[in-house]
Amino acid sequence: MSGARVGVIGAVMLACIAGPAAAKKLKVKSKGQVSVEGRAFTDDDIERTEDLGLGLAARLEANAKYKPFEGQLRLFSRVDGLDDTRNLVAIEELYLGFKMKPVRLRVGWQLLNWSATEAFHPADMINARNYDSRLENPDKLGEPMVELEVRFWEGNIAGYYMPIRRAPILPRAESRLSPFPKRLEVPIGSPLFSGRDRQISDDMLEHQWAVRLEQTLGDADLSLHVFQHVDRSQPTQVVDLTTGEIRPLFHFVTQVGGTWQQVFGPVVGKLEVGHREFGFPRPAERYRLTHREMLDHTQIAAGLEVGWGVGQGEGTVIIEGQVMLVWDEPQLDEPDLGPFQRDALLGYRHSFNDVAGTLLQAGIIVDLEDYSEMMIVARFERRLGDVWSLQANVRAVLAEPESPAGAAVAELQAVGLERWNGANELNLTLSRFF
Numbered sequence: 001m002s003g004a005r006v007g008v009i010g011a012v013m014l015a016c017i018a019g020p021a022a023a024k025k026l027k028v029k030s031k032g033q034v035s036v037e038g039r040a041f042t043d044d045d046i047e048r049t050e051d052l053g054l055g056l057a058a059r060l061e062a063n064a065k066y067k068p069f070e071g072q073l074r075l076f077s078r079v080d081g082l083d084d085t086r087n088l089v090a091i092e093e094l095y096l097g098f099k100m101k102p103v104r105l106r107v108g109w110q111l112l113n114w115s116a117t118e119a120f121h122p123a124d125m126i127n128a129r130n131y132d133s134r135l136e137n138p139d140k141l142g143e144p145m146v147e148l149e150v151r152f153w154e155g156n157i158a159g160y161y162m163p164i165r166r167a168p169i170l171p172r173a174e175s176r177l178s179p180f181p182k183r184l185e186v187p188i189g190s191p192l193f194s195g196r197d198r199q200i201s202d203d204m205l206e207h208q209w210a211v212r213l214e215q216t217l218g219d220a221d222l223s224l225h226v227f228q229h230v231d232r233s234q235p236t237q238v239v240d241l242t243t244g245e246i247r248p249l250f251h252f253v254t255q256v257g258g259t260w261q262q263v264f265g266p267v268v269g270k271l272e273v274g275h276r277e278f279g280f281p282r283p284a285e286r287y288r289l290t291h292r293e294m295l296d297h298t299q300i301a302a303g304l305e306v307g308w309g310v311g312q313g314e315g316t317v318i319i320e321g322q323v324m325l326v327w328d329e330p331q332l333d334e335p336d337l338g339p340f341q342r343d344a345l346l347g348y349r350h351s352f353n354d355v356a357g358t359l360l361q362a363g364i365i366v367d368l369e370d371y372s373e374m375m376i377v378a379r380f381e382r383r384l385g386d387v388w389s390l391q392a393n394v395r396a397v398l399a400e401p402e403s404p405a406g407a408a409v410a411e412l413q414a415v416g417l418e419r420w421n422g423a424n425e426l427n428l429t430l431s432r433f434f
Contacts, residue, residue, distance in 0.1 A: 030062040039427035055080030109142030116259040120322035122274035122299035155215035162208035189245030194281035252279035373399040
């Protein structure tokens with residue numbers, strides 16, 4: 001969607017709220033930021049991959065309230081002068097709403113946050129993602145939906161209808177964050193979907209829905225959810241026989257699960273669960289599956305956060321683990337469900353609680369089945385005066401695939417985190433807020 005079209009849609013939606021309303025009753029707030037983003041990967045000695053990026057990014061936010069109506073606009077765009085595969089204009093939020101207790105109705109693009117844990121997010125599966133961002137937690141994209149929420153007792157119940165299946169943003173083959181082989185120039189095509197009817201196509205329309213219940217019971221925050229939609233996080237692959245391209249295939253999935261979070265003094269306990277059952281796509285003349293459908297599985301993440309005061313600041317130790325329990329018989333030697341199938345995180349976050357809002361966080365994610373596979377991440381944030389801020393991120397991926405036939409074959413046989421071995425990255429973001 002072009003930037004001009006997005007701007008027109010946003011302006012029309014906000015104008016619908018304002019209408020002929022008296023100015024004294026209409027409340028409009030806006031803010032934004034412009035950032036210079038630079039990133040660099042360690043050289044992988046592959047000529048066609050892009051190791052450097054330097055771009056200009058902007059985010060615009062605006063909200064309007066004219067009770068009982070509300071509207072929200074949040075857009076993000078980036079132009080990269082060194083790596084134009086990262087150029088994009090994305091809707092994060094763009095909706096109209098009606099709120100009158102105990103009911104809230106919203107129509108448009110939304111960002112939902114259903115997660116309780118820090119590193120692993122089995123419950124937070126609704127939004128499509130931009131996978132050319134952060135490997136450990138990719139940026140979310142706004143999801144078109146109708147939301148109806150009713151508050152009761154100490155929480156709420158919300159229903160969602162999602163008529164459009166928004167494709168994720170997948171890294172190009174030249175990107176260091178691409179999951180596809182980089183030494184072999186395999187032609188990669190656009191995503192495909194297998195919907196409720198089990199047909200393979202690139203159609204954008206699909207009946208999708210979700211229901212989520214949230215309640216606070218004493219010191220515990222609990223949630224339960226169920227949804228049916230086209231998954232955008234765990235594809236299989238097909239060969240397009242008309243073009244010879246390898247195309248990611250995203251399957252229709254039914255998920256049930258929930259989250260739990262509770263405070264025990266300085267300790268916060270967390271649990272997040274998602275049980276996923278996938279639809280099997282019908283055979284098609286044009287497409288050939290490279291292996292069977294995605295495996296039904298249960299994804300469980302649990303963790304603890306322990307915090308204490310350090311001078312005027314606060315330190316927090318984070319311990320988390322995730323396991324995926326497979327219920328189908330895998331066709332391959334081992335299931336390949338994602339980069340973190342059986343992993344643990346040990347991390348530390350330090351908030352200095354100073355005027356500049358200085359924050360330092362670091363962690364290591366280790367594969368519990370192969371301790372030589374790990375990812376190390378670190379983040380630093382600090383405001384520079386009233387309107388400027390600096391953020392730095394470091395990532396190192398150590399997960400070398402093994403094959404006696406050489407590096408190119410090893411890439412073809414790579415599973416899990418091995419696909420991103422050597423994608424060691426430093427990125428810096430300097431932002432000005434207005």
